[in-house]
Amino acid sequence: MIEISKKKSVLKLENLTIKFGGLTAVDSFNGYLNEGELVGLIGPNGAGKTTIFNMITGIYKPTFGNVIFNNIDITGMKPHVITHLGVARTFQNIRLFSEMTVLENVLVGEHSWLTNFAAQKVLYKHNPKVYRRPKWKPWFWSAVLKTPDYLKMEREMRDHALELLKAVDLERYANLKASALPYGPQRKLEIARALATKPMLLLLDEPAAGMNPQETQELLEFIENIRKRFSLTILLIEHDMKFVMGICERIYVLDYGKIIAHGLPKEIQNNKKVIEAYLGDEVYV
Ligand SMILES: Nc1ncnc2c1ncn2[C@@H]1O[C@H](COP(=O)(O)OP(=O)(O)OP(=O)(O)O)[C@@H](O)[C@H]1O
Numbered sequence: 001m002i003e004i005s006k007k008k009s010v011l012k013l014e015n016l017t018i019k020f021g022g023l024t025a026v027d028s029f030n031g032y033l034n035e036g037e038l039v040g041l042i043g044p045n046g047a048g049k050t051t052i053f054n055m056i057t058g059i060y061k062p063t064f065g066n067v068i069f070n071n072i073d074i075t076g077m078k079p080h081v082i083t084h085l086g087v088a089r090t091f092q093n094i095r096l097f098s099e100m101t102v103l104e105n106v107l108v109g110e111h112s113w114l115t116n117f118a119a120q121k122v123l124y125k126h127n128p129k130v131y132r133r134p135k136w137k138p139w140f141w142s143a144v145l146k147t148p149d150y151l152k153m154e155r156e157m158r159d160h161a162l163e164l165l166k167a168v169d170l171e172r173y174a175n176l177k178a179s180a181l182p183y184g185p186q187r188k189l190e191i192a193r194a195l196a197t198k199p200m201l202l203l204l205d206e207p208a209a210g211m212n213p214q215e216t217q218e219l220l221e222f223i224e225n226i227r228k229r230f231s232l233t234i235l236l237i238e239h240d241m242k243f244v245m246g247i248c249e250r251i252y253v254l255d256y257g258k259i260i261a262h263g264l265p266k267e268i269q270n271n272k273k274v275i276e277a278y279l280g281d282e283v284y285v
């Protein structure tokens with residue numbers, strides 16, 4: 001049984017539903033994540049997992065239902081606003097700027113953290129007692145004119161990006177083209193870029209895909225490390241059952257857009273519906 005935690009709610013998905021023409025890709029999904037949790041989202045191909053990430057991050061607007069992040073209803077908000085509010089993700093297929101250096105890839109995340117006017121407006125509107133009214137800064141002209149303020153900001157971003165690379169053990173590759181990195185470090189770099197936006201909630205879409213068992217084990221330890229170091233709450237999609245069972249505290253199982261099971265890893269492993277729908281012969285014991 002799942003114990004009801006008294007921890008702060010980070011994410012609530014309420015009756016989340018999306019239809020594409022005649023197909024209901026996600027059907028009344030109800031789920032939650034509390035602060036600091038690492039929760040798995042599993043299910044067969046086409047079950048609707050990535051679509052849930054796309055609704056949380058504002059890429060798709062749900063047909064019904066709500067996404068509540070940090071007690072703010074973010075349903076239908078623009079992706080960049082949601083990023084600034086503290087939600088970051090990685091993609092199923094690695095999406096790096098391959099011609100840019102490793103450091104520049106992280107700086108892309110830093111830039112998005114700076115231009116957060118819209119997100120500050122949302123926070124201020126949500127709770128004017130806690131959040132300050134945002135001040136518009138003409139960053140465009142500061143950048144063109146290279147004002148001292150802008151140069152200072154640029155230095156700070158660079159320092160923060162380097163610090164981040166150090167934290168994820170990629171510092172030695174900082175000036176290498178992203179495309180020159182081996183596969184495992186590329187995945188780590190994508191996570192580092194997501195961390196540059198200073199998220200509270202990190203969504204990882206099949207981070208272990210294409211990795212060998214040793215790389216997968218390293219990734220598992222890596223995720224545990226960054227989770228603690230950056231005080232993250234994590235929702236993880238993954239097909240590698242050993243990985244999922246080894247790292248997740250709770251798991252949602254999706255099949256044809258519907259939750260068919262929710263529970264602790266042990267409960268999920270022994271759930272008949274899950275075995276039938278998803279695990280089949282490959283049941284992990
Ligand atoms: N933009 C779209 N237009 C139409 N159908 C879509 C769209 N996005 C997703 N779908 C459909 O929604 C369903 C769920 O897709 P989704 O990518 O979320 O599955 P998934 O669980 O992530 O699968 P996989 O494990 O293969 O990544 C699929 O049938 C897919 O074809």
Ligand SMILES: [Mg+2]
Pocket residue numbers: 049050051092
């Ligand atoms: Mg997917």
